[in-house]
Amino acid sequence: MTPFSWQRAVIKIGSALISPNGNGCSAEYLLSIAKFITASRQQGKEVIVVSSGSIAAGRRSIKAGQQASIAEKQAMASIGQTQMMANWARFFDFPCAQILLTLDDLHDRRRYINVKNTLRELLINHALPIVNENDTVAVDEIKVGDNDNLAAHTALVAQADTLIICTDVDGLFDADPRKNLSAKLISSVAMITPDITALAGGAGSAVGTGGMITKLQAAQKCCESGVQTLLVNGKKSEVFDALAQGLCPGTLFSAAYSGRSARHHWLSHTVKSKGALTLDLGAFVAITEKGASLLAVGITEVSGNFKSNEAVDVIYQGNIIAKGISLYSHMELQSIKGLNSSRIMSVLGFSYGEEAIHRDHMVLIKTNTL
């Protein structure tokens, strides 16, 4: 088993552990997880839970066929969420705090900061934050879609050092262990390469979402941002004994070194671009070699439909080289692209500032293909 250490962890628990029969809530697997959480907190460590299972928990309370409609699932989630929270709360003598998120909450910088502040306040006050997607209101466009990726976003916003994903298999295998009985466990992964991604199959149970693919996506998001990720079998109580001793009994994805800021994480991994700005050579050199802000004069093309303060891709010769928050809307940039900053005021009748994207609100993505 690979040793590891941690101070603040997000622990993600999949539906198969909350609702092993795919229906209602069960305490069967939660006791050992709850004991681990309590013991870790007693040692001064901090824990945030991301719990799936609201849809499965509420399934039997809503009449639906085998293929439930979206509205039926949302109704299940609405009933199941309170049951799932109550199921957790009975294990603890400290408060459990419900946090329901959608992708919109993470994309909007102000809401993102609010989530971050709330989590911090809850941890300071020794409450246990329990996060889930807000399934009742989330439609596809505003959904994270699976709780593995939601847990990765949560780990980044909470500035955790570790993500522990508890699922119903021992870790990442070299093939789906449900389909291939001779599949072998991979105990450590230094980097998630395309060869590793190729090993991942879909969900293993009727209640699971995403399977191994979304777990690898989550691990990649985290590791790239300096958050180590563990994938373990939450059905086995001995797994939590090992974790308590600082040993990973499943797969440990090591964190790459990251000196990046929280804003950098948010820009690179969370916020979605609403458009794109194409640069001329001068702007490309200024951004990639001189650490400059992007000025309107270096923009040759504006595409998409974005408002002021929304994220855009920055493109040079067909490659995305950076991502940033545009001070101006797409309409405004259409009018001022190619112009010297001193002309912004006369063309628009107002000015938000000299830069189209300020350097502090921009992350470089890749320049090595050019």
Ligand SMILES: Nc1ncnc2c1ncn2[C@@H]1O[C@H](COP(=O)(O)OP(=O)(O)O)[C@@H](O)[C@H]1O
């Ligand atoms: N290479 C692999 N290694 C391990 N499990 C895999 C692999 N490929 C696919 N799986 C499947 O992923 C499932 C876990 O994902 P999922 O059903 O979504 O669980 P959860 O509800 O915990 O998110 C396992 O039960 C397993 O069948």
Ligand SMILES: N[C@@H](CCC(=O)OP(=O)(O)O)C(=O)O
């Ligand atoms: N938000 C959904 C769970 C979505 C999900 O990703 O489930 P899982 O693959 O079991 O972690 C629910 O509470 O039912």
